[in-house]
Amino acid sequence: xxxxxxxxxxxxxxxxxxxxxxxxxxxxxxxxxxxxxxxxxxxxxxxxxxxxxxxxxxxxxxxxxxxxxxxxxxxxxxxxxxxxxxxxxxxxxxxxxxxxxxxxxxxxxxxxxxxxxxxxxxxxxxxxxxxxxxxxxxxxxxxxxxxxxxxxxxxxxxxxxxxxxxxxxxxxxxxxxxxxxxxxxxxxxxxxxxxxxxxxxxxxxxxxxxxxxxxxxxxxxxxxxxxxxxxxxxxxxxxxxxxxxxxxxxxxxxxxxxxxxxxxxxxxxxxxxxxxxxxxxxxxxxxxxxxxxxxxxxxxxxxxxxxxxxxxxxxxxxxxxxxxxxxxxxxxxxxxxxxxxxxxxxxxxxxxxxxxxxxxxxxxx
Amino acid sequence: xxxxxxxxxxxxxxxxxxxxxxxxxxxxxxxxxxxxxxxxxxxxxxxxxxxxxxxxxxxxxxxxxxxxxxxxxxxxxxxxxxxxxxxxxxxxxxxxxxxxxxxxxxxxxxxxxxxxxxxxxxxxxxxxxxxxxxxxxxxxxxxxxxxxxxxxxxxxxxxxxxxxxxxxxxxxxxxxxxxxxxxxxxxxxxxxxxxxxxxxxxxxxxxxxxxxxxxxxxxxxxxxxxxxxxxxxxxxxxxxxxxxxxxxxxxxxxxxxxxxxxxxxxxxxxxxxxxxxxxxxxxxxxxxxxxxxxxxxxxxxxxxxxxxxxxxxxxxxxxxxxxxxxxxxxxxxxxxxxxxxxxxxxxxxxxxxxxxxxxxxxxxx
Ligand SMILES: CC(C)[C@H](C(=O)O)[C@@H](O)C(=O)O
Ligand SMILES: CC(C)[C@H](C(=O)O)[C@@H](O)C(=O)O
Numbered sequence: 001x002x003x004x005x006x007x008x009x010x011x012x013x014x015x016x017x018x019x020x021x022x023x024x025x026x027x028x029x030x031x032x033x034x035x036x037x038x039x040x041x042x043x044x045x046x047x048x049x050x051x052x053x054x055x056x057x058x059x060x061x062x063x064x065x066x067x068x069x070x071x072x073x074x075x076x077x078x079x080x081x082x083x084x085x086x087x088x089x090x091x092x093x094x095x096x097x098x099x100x101x102x103x104x105x106x107x108x109x110x111x112x113x114x115x116x117x118x119x120x121x122x123x124x125x126x127x128x129x130x131x132x133x134x135x136x137x138x139x140x141x142x143x144x145x146x147x148x149x150x151x152x153x154x155x156x157x158x159x160x161x162x163x164x165x166x167x168x169x170x171x172x173x174x175x176x177x178x179x180x181x182x183x184x185x186x187x188x189x190x191x192x193x194x195x196x197x198x199x200x201x202x203x204x205x206x207x208x209x210x211x212x213x214x215x216x217x218x219x220x221x222x223x224x225x226x227x228x229x230x231x232x233x234x235x236x237x238x239x240x241x242x243x244x245x246x247x248x249x250x251x252x253x254x255x256x257x258x259x260x261x262x263x264x265x266x267x268x269x270x271x272x273x274x275x276x277x278x279x280x281x282x283x284x285x286x287x288x289x290x291x292x293x294x295x296x297x298x299x300x301x302x303x304x305x306x307x308x309x310x311x312x313x314x315x316x317x318x319x320x321x322x323x324x325x326x327x328x329x330x331x332x333x334x335x336x337x338x339x340x341x342x343x344x345x346x347x348x349x350x351x352x353x354x355x356x357x358x359x360x361x362x363x364x365x
Numbered sequence: 366x367x368x369x370x371x372x373x374x375x376x377x378x379x380x381x382x383x384x385x386x387x388x389x390x391x392x393x394x395x396x397x398x399x400x401x402x403x404x405x406x407x408x409x410x411x412x413x414x415x416x417x418x419x420x421x422x423x424x425x426x427x428x429x430x431x432x433x434x435x436x437x438x439x440x441x442x443x444x445x446x447x448x449x450x451x452x453x454x455x456x457x458x459x460x461x462x463x464x465x466x467x468x469x470x471x472x473x474x475x476x477x478x479x480x481x482x483x484x485x486x487x488x489x490x491x492x493x494x495x496x497x498x499x500x501x502x503x504x505x506x507x508x509x510x511x512x513x514x515x516x517x518x519x520x521x522x523x524x525x526x527x528x529x530x531x532x533x534x535x536x537x538x539x540x541x542x543x544x545x546x547x548x549x550x551x552x553x554x555x556x557x558x559x560x561x562x563x564x565x566x567x568x569x570x571x572x573x574x575x576x577x578x579x580x581x582x583x584x585x586x587x588x589x590x591x592x593x594x595x596x597x598x599x600x601x602x603x604x605x606x607x608x609x610x611x612x613x614x615x616x617x618x619x620x621x622x623x624x625x626x627x628x629x630x631x632x633x634x635x636x637x638x639x640x641x642x643x644x645x646x647x648x649x650x651x652x653x654x655x656x657x658x659x660x661x662x663x664x665x666x667x668x669x670x671x672x673x674x675x676x677x678x679x680x681x682x683x684x685x686x687x688x689x690x691x692x693x694x695x696x697x698x699x700x701x702x703x704x705x706x707x708x709x710x711x712x713x714x715x716x717x718x719x720x721x722x723x724x725x726x727x728x729x730x
Binding site: 076085088090094120121122125141142144147148149152155156157158159160161162163164165166167168193195196197198199201202203225226227229230233234235247248250251254255257258259263290 | 453514521598
């Protein structure tokens with residue numbers, strides 16, 4: 001059995017607590033002979049800044065490049081509110097995305113039936129919801145230049161950010177969306193603001209042309225980003241795969257995740273292009289939720305999204321879909337048994353802590 | 366009694382139908398001696414393109430500048446999907462905003478108690494909701510240069526949009542938000558993405574400094590735009606006034622409006638700076654909803670947001686708050702009587718058309 005080189009970057013806030021449960025599950029899988037891992041660990045985010053003065057060290061970057069997959073907890077917190085811009089916790093995550101060329105961010109928004117009542121939306125609106133946001137992750141306003149603040153004198157400054165998209169960047173992310181739609185309900189909704197942004201005009205043009213050329217079997221629709229945000233709130237089940245740019249994807253995927261009431265449950269994958277010879281691709285897996293500094297260190301954080309990220313790695317990076325299925329089933333089993341962390345507790349459920357949730361999942365395995 | 370010079374730009378889709386009810390109400394107010402209007406009408410959007418080859422004519426622009434207030438219906442529709450970019454329907458609206466310097470867009474999101482069940486969110490999440498989004502409307506990525514598509518050869522193009530904000534632009538919109546908060550629940554939430562955008566860094570800095578300098582009595586918090594979008598879905602009642610940039614405001618205000626279940630009910634105001642001598646300010650009032658081409662011409666559109674826009678004009682431009690209150694009460698009265706247009710119909714209500722809704726509101730007046 002191939003040994004998977006995993007780099008764990010637990011990060012800040014609740015990151016280390018939830019990552020500890022990934023280690024627990026990985027150790028169990030190893031022992032049970034279901035998967036074999038060679039695990040390294042390093043720092044990212046505020047803790048890396050505290051140790052090295054940078055949000056990720058060169059050493060950690062080198063390890064990330066050498067790994068088969070990176071698992072990341074979360075970055076950021078009030079402690080680092082005033083560190084220099086280039087060293088802020090998020091810079092570590094952004095550098096990983098950019099340097100590993102992880103252009104395709106897959107964010108599933110799934111409503112777990114047992115948790116439908118945890119949503120602020122009516123049960124019938126979200127029950128059974130299963131949409132996938134495909135977000136472009138290495139372009140757009142996150143990385144475009146110029147990106148600067150100029151002093152104009154007289155107490156006036158001017159801030160500039162630049163949204164840049166090239167045809168090939170739009171084409172490759174759209175291709176990912178169309179391919180994934182074929183394995184699902186065969187529908188892609190592309191979202192931009194072509195009515196006010198030139199990048200939206202090009203986005204729509206490129207997605208439409210690619211669809212014509214190679215994916216006519218997939219249903220394609222275009223929704224303006226503001227209208228899509230509205231429709232997500234009104235009736236999210238109309239969507240299957242949503243493809244959009246870096247900034248809109250940031251917002252829309254957070255909305256979609258929150259709709260489900262299952263935020264602490266949702267993993268995500270950030271993937272690079274497959275190597276034409278080996279088929280290997282750079283990959284980073286992380287929960288959709290953030291570092292939740294308010295509950296960090298209390299042992300009450302929900303580790304399911306983080307453990308689900310390991311399952312996603314097994315599925316997308318290691319071709320071990322059956323083992324991933326087993327983890328997902330174990331998670332469903334624990335939920336069905338009524339065991340919950342505080343964030344997803346409801347009437348009649350039993351509230352347990354982070355470690356007990358990890359152990360309960362292993363017991364189910 | 367001063368005569369108010371109103372320019373009505375009904376626009377496309379359901380615009381003309383809902384604007385007809387504004388004319389009905391305005392005529393009634395005139396006759397009842399409650400207000401005096403001198404009404405002109407002109408074209409904007411797709412219909413202006415059809416007539417003049419531009420989304421707004423120079424003549425209409427001149428009339429808009431001369432008016433005390435502009436009322437706009439809605440622009441756009443599939444009919445104009447392939448007109449040249451510079452002449453697309455939205456360009457008319459954008460030019461009005463820019464040339465009249467309507468930098469402050471006020472978008473109230475109010476949940477009418479009678480309509481709480483029309484929301485996709487649980488009643489307890491939205492009942493009594495009353496938030497105000499203050500959106501910067503003349504800057505940011507909507508207008509920043511360069512804004513272009515470059516041909517790179519080899520089938521590759523590059524699209525560029527530019528987000529630009531100067532200190533004074535942020536300061537003046539933040540001041541509007543703080544002032545309005547003082548008349549409400551005294552809390553402002555400022556939203557940007559300072560963790561990835563330099564404009565977010567400047568935005569946060571300027572809002573914080575202005576708060577320190579002049580509005581320490583108002584509670585101020587900062588929320589990242591993605592997190593705010595989530596929180597709006599989870600528990601919107603935590604907010605009072607939200608101040609944000611042009612693009613985030615576009616999306617966040619649409620989400621907030623959709624939460625209420627009252628989209629067809631919500632008017633908005635776009636205001637310029639007050640003249641230091643006369644106190645007059647350029648103003649445009651329009652519904653939050655769009656042109657709804659799918660139901661245009663059927664006589665079933667909800668005219669309440671459009672009539673509410675007239676009430677807002679009376680309140681903000683004409684200092685006739687009592688008359689505005691009377692209109693708002695008449696609207697509430699009609700709703701309480703169980704009369705509804707199709708979009709807000711529910712069990713036990715009576716569905717009526719656009720014209721009958723206009724007449725019912727006048728009957729209540
Ligand atoms: C932490 C931050 C830089 C990041 C982003 O804006 O992309 C986060 O919100 C996300 O969605 O992964
Ligand atoms: C019609 C369009 C240009 C406009 C915008 O994006 O500002 C609309 O969505 C709005 O919010 O008023």
